[in-house]
Amino acid sequence: MAETETTTEPRHPDSSRRSERSRRAIYEAALDLVTEVGYARTTIEGIASRAGVGKQTIYRWWPSKAAVLLEAFLDLVTPVDPAHGAGFPDTGDLEADLKAVLRASVDELTDPRYEGPTRALAAAGIVDETVGAEFLEKLLDPGLRLYTERLEAAQEAGEADPGIDPRIATELFVGPLLHRWLLRTLPLTHDYTDRIVEYALYGLRPRG
Amino acid sequence: MAETETTTEPRHPDSSRRSERSRRAIYEAALDLVTEVGYARTTIEGIASRAGVGKQTIYRWWPSKAAVLLEAFLDLVTPVDPAHGAGFPDTGDLEADLKAVLRASVDELTDPRYEGPTRALAAAGIVDETVGAEFLEKLLDPGLRLYTERLEAAQEAGEADPGIDPRIATELFVGPLLHRWLLRTLPLTHDYTDRIVEYALYGLRPRG
Amino acid sequence: MAETETTTEPRHPDSSRRSERSRRAIYEAALDLVTEVGYARTTIEGIASRAGVGKQTIYRWWPSKAAVLLEAFLDLVTPVDPAHGAGFPDTGDLEADLKAVLRASVDELTDPRYEGPTRALAAAGIVDETVGAEFLEKLLDPGLRLYTERLEAAQEAGEADPGIDPRIATELFVGPLLHRWLLRTLPLTHDYTDRIVEYALYGLRPRG
Amino acid sequence: MAETETTTEPRHPDSSRRSERSRRAIYEAALDLVTEVGYARTTIEGIASRAGVGKQTIYRWWPSKAAVLLEAFLDLVTPVDPAHGAGFPDTGDLEADLKAVLRASVDELTDPRYEGPTRALAAAGIVDETVGAEFLEKLLDPGLRLYTERLEAAQEAGEADPGIDPRIATELFVGPLLHRWLLRTLPLTHDYTDRIVEYALYGLRPRG
């Protein structure tokens, strides 16, 4: 009789009873739909129906369409992403290492399996700060940290000026890459990222 | 090509009879709503009702919510944007000029009046290629072209290596800026853009 | 800008623009569904879909499923119902007239086309006072009034005791009829209503 | 017919192990909810939660919401209802006895504790034949039988015409009562039932 209700807590359900089967089906449906019809035309209702799942099962575990997709994408990418996987190469040649990683990133961003979901998530994150934060923390940051670490190693090895801030330097490489990819200014090629690495390492000043 | 089109093209109606009053009201309503409730919760119906305008008046002149907002934003920004206005400074000191322009860009992107609409448009453009193309052409490219021109001038003046591609070099400056702004990785400050300019001009290599 | 909103008025839409086509389609769909699957399994969504109509078109004009059905039923019955149509016979023989009308009522209540909707409406009205009031006013009362009038005429003609209350007397006939029909106590036959008329007219006391 | 049913009948489970505590809690919750929020807004889930009981415990023992409520109401009413309790008075004065019992019925139907559940059950029974049959058998018929018996006694005592059918005569009293109560045509008062008794006993014909 006595209802011990304090306030309307968000109230996470009991995750130990969660249906693994449904979770995976939802991931798959979400990724497929985004790829097939695009993010805007992907609906929760559509995901539920394609996954053979009640809508409530989605609303029970995720707060939004973006959250579903983010998790689905993380699940897809985790065992594959270099950041979560192999790590950053350190052959002793900074230039070559940077070029190799950036080329790999170009390939990944260009892969039709990844392009749709990634764009969707990026867009959602740009507008919605919460999604953005999670996108950043879960997907982007791990990758950026590897650049930073490689650059620090390079500084110790005398390959890079010890005065520079490795984090800012990281963005000198990644910024142009994402710029071209997100805004579709010009084609995103290996040649482009190679140049970026060269320019960033040696500067734009006239070379004596 | 054929001027005498007979098929029932759903062409723009007679724009000479268009109500200037309504157009401006729509611009204002669209920008206000995006700022107040965000892009996703801004609806055509809402814009129409706030502008005191029939829905059809919007559908008659614009193909989508994004198009309305883009035009509204262009209208807002045109007389103000350095790219569309003053032009790029050329004091003979490339480093100082780049720093100044990037600082101005930071201020603009940070201005609460611009932030909402710009983010919304960028996000829409990331997902929808058509919107993206128009966003690029009308808003972004004019600005980028000024960078390119300034860099070419710098090359002729011996301030920059003649071997570099000015367009790619441009992205070395703008990429990190947009990266930090779009993805909210870290605060976007004047100090940050100053460093970007320095790193890009002098390179990351150890300086003798 | 100034929103002249006082309170959240229910706000009747402009009924002059109402689609006659949709209204009739909704009536038909509602009646069909109630007959086919019963009231409880008749849904607004089902009515809308069968009528080829948006749900909102129903919600715009009716407050509830019961209201739709009531109106649909009234529309069906108006040109047919004796109460709304021919009127009550007055042959000068009260007993015969009452028997005839009650037999007609029995036939109507037994008609499979009417039974479903009428039961549904009666049930809805029993629980929901608003529906009940409208059901009473629009469907029942007109019929009851005819009984009352006939009984008054009978009183003037010396066929009935002038001391009795015609309204209460009316219920002496109609009450048992509805009782048997609503509660399905025993079969509702012409013989039954004949007896009711006889008992009510001549009383249950031993007849000298 | 075949006693040795082998198919997996979804029979009632072992009722000897049934939790009395839960049963009573469910009764109480069901009656309270119907009174508080009405039949339509009373849900199985709501009953379960208010009774502090698992949903399955309800589904295990009852086939429907109406069945729960019917049983709950029977449990409430059994020790009180004249039909199930005291029986029908026989003072030798038929008119007085009928008036007394009908007045008691009016009081009961008017009692706020009973009104909600009874209306709900009646409505459910009107639409759903199964519920109706049980409602009739368990709640209504026992009462009606007492009327019939009293009328038979009256016939033997010479208080009533031996030619009349006691069952039909019963409905002459009960019909108008339920009519007014169910359909809310006019207020249900002691005066009204007194008149009904008088009219039915002495007839509507001119007395003279």
Added chain:
DNA sequence: GTATAATCGAGACGGTACGTCCTGTCTTCGA
């Protein structure tokens, strides 16, 4: 006095329908 099996509270699940909001089209009427 334990086994052992059914019932219990709880609540996740696949679904259906709710009532609301918006979309993009269409129609009406006033300027």
Added chain:
DNA sequence: TCGAAGACAGGACGTACCGTCTCGATTATAC
């Protein structure tokens, strides 16, 4: 002819319940 207004068919939203199901954790006979 355009504009304000808004009804229309339709689709999706996020919520509430349905009836089924699966979990331990009690019980309460039957061994």
